Amino acid sequence: MADAKVIPFDEERPRRRSPRRVRVAPPAGEPVVQPVPEPDRETGGTAGAGGPVGRPGDWDRRIAGGLAFLRRRITGEYEVDDFGYDKELTDQVLMSMMRPLFDKYFRVEVKGIENIPKEGGALIVANHSGTLPLDGLMLQVAVHDHHPAERHLRLLAADLVFMLPVVNELARKAGHTLACAEDAQRLLEAGELVGVMPEGFKGIGKPFRERYKLQRFGRGGFVSTALRARTPIVPCSIVGAEEIYPMVGNAKTLARLLGVPYFPVTPTFPWLGPLGMVPLPTKWTIQFGEPISTEGFPAEAAEDPMLMFNLTDQVREQIQHTLYRLLVQRRSVFF
Amino acid sequence: MGKVVLVTGAARQLGGRFVRRIQREPDVERVIAVDSVGPAHRLGSAEFVRTDIRQSAIARVLAEHAVDTVVHLAVTGGSAGSGGARSAVKETNVIGTMQLLGACQKSPTVRRLVVKSSTSVYGGTSRDPAVFTETTQPKSLPAAGFAKDAVEVEGYVRGFARRRPDVAVCVLRFANILGPYADSALAEYFSIPVMPTVLGYDPRLQFVHEDDVVDVLRLAAGEPGRGTLNSGTFNIAGDGVLLLSQCARRLGRPTVPLVMPAVPWVGSALRAVGVTEFSPEQIRLLTHGRVVETTQMRSTLGFEPMYTTAETFADFARSRGSGLLPPERVGRAVDRVAGMLNADLSGVGPAAEGAER
Structure with missing residues (x-):
């Protein structure tokens, strides 16, 4: 467990990053293709800021999508x-x-x-x-x-x-x-x-x-x-x-008391309190x-x-x- | 040859509507409406017989009018408005059904029996499957209240069907009945300005519209159509599901989540001030919800409800007027915020509004 602190994240990054971005970006039912709607939006409004990338437009769309989402949620107009x-x-x-x-x-x-x-x-x-x-x-x-x-x-x-x-x-x-x-x-x-x-x-x-x-x-x-x-x-x-969560022990009595199938004891769990749940x-x-x-x-x-x-x-x-x-x-x- | 239809529970809203509807059927000659109290509404040309189905007098009524179709609607949860004496309601449900079935058993003329039951016979716990079919065995039988009555009534009806195989018996298990005239405990619950809910649970609810209830009762009381069979047990519910949180938002009523142990306590407090009945069974519904499958209703009974669950609820919500937070106003508030943000961010008005659609 000693090597738990060394976390080299970087290895996976370059490969994974790019495809993920595309998928996360569109908020609501907006089309995935990013660059296409950008130009006309920008020409309609702020011409100066729209130069390098479609950043502001992207944010606007996110906010609009978020608000549309919020509106549907609070009026109950969604389906389950x-x-x-x-x-x-x-x-x-x-x-x-x-x-x-x-x-x-x-x-x-x-x-x-x-x-x-x-x-x-x-x-x-x-x-x-x-x-x-x-x-x-x-x-x-x-x-x-x-x-x-x-x-x-x-x-x-x-x-x-x-x-x-x-x-x-x-x-x-x-x-x-x-x-x-x-x-x-x-x-x-x-x-x-x-x-x-x-x-x-x-x-x-x-x-x-x-x-x-x-x-x-x-x-x-x-x-x-x-x-x-x-x-x-x-x-x-x-x-x-x-x-x-390496479960080294099981507090069976406590588990029975709480009505759960097992109560895990890990090197960190009950000892560090909520921190042990990480x-x-x-x-x-x-x-x-x-x-x-x-x-x-x-x-x-x-x-x-x-x-x-x-x-x-x-x-x-x-x-x-x-x-x-x-x-x-x-x-x-x-x- | 005209049919003679006897309808119990005719003084209630639903019974009255059904009595008026069934008279218009071409093959129905006479309608006998029965209840222990006088109806507040018109019953058209139906004969009203004021009798208590808990008494054996009901057998005489059956014989006197040579009744051939019995529609038993006097199986109710009893609303808080009707005085709410639970034992009397239970007696009408259970003893009344026993008397009525006894009378039917002796009557040589009865050919068809339709019984209104409820999907609450499935109970509903966390260990039940998400969707109940007609054959699902409930994990734990309801211990008290209307649900238990319904289970017992269905038991007696099954016994009757065994003893009189020549009588076509149809048991209709209705989901929560709602509509502009609904007077059930659930309808009253939805009318509380601030709705108490169970913390950490968002039950799935299903509704069936009053119009559909009257329609399906008519279908069950008549001769079966081509390729359909109207005897047996059927779940009746509108398509789709609404969560309780969705219902509250569509009604525009704020909710107060209460921790489970406090719910019965608040329930009895509400009952004390006469707001609504908050029975353990209702708490169960509002905790675990209940969804039934309606394939049998479509394929065997041949009934297509006109309203989905959401449409039923919308119709109900319209009739109740808006709550403290009407969805339109809340929606407009969000639109205003969107408008303000657009002004700040300048120039993407169409984008935001396009997304709103």
């Missing part, structure tokens, strides 16, 4: 879907709040994004780790920012998320829903991209010494859901999330693997427990192998 997913809020606010964490803090490297289909439903199955479910949020940003179609990932979250005030509200608005077969199937059949972390609390709350060892994949319910909805399964391996700035890699097609299976396959266990194992093995491969390639935890 049946699950409470607020696309506009997610795109404009929640994503931009997570993006610095994704780009600057964890410097997430995304590989194999082409394995996610351009359209239609798909189930992304990922490993789960890190004491707090930051990996899920980063996965959501990864899919949205790196996929050419800017697809939105709909995560399936534990029931604890929906029991907590404020958290449940934000989760619903960000497009997450309860991890149950009904919701997952409904989303998949609607052609959405659904993310699931079948390890659940066993994965996210495992001690640090068991890092990158995949836990049991629930009861394989995700496989039968994908089979029923006839959508491909995309295995996904996330490296880096295990070390953000995650370690590890370097992350998110690798999407080859999709596993469910097209070829007959309709009754979802009821076949043997096939389900086999498929579950196949997905689990693939994620585990990719994890090992990525770990071998990794030079250091922090860069």
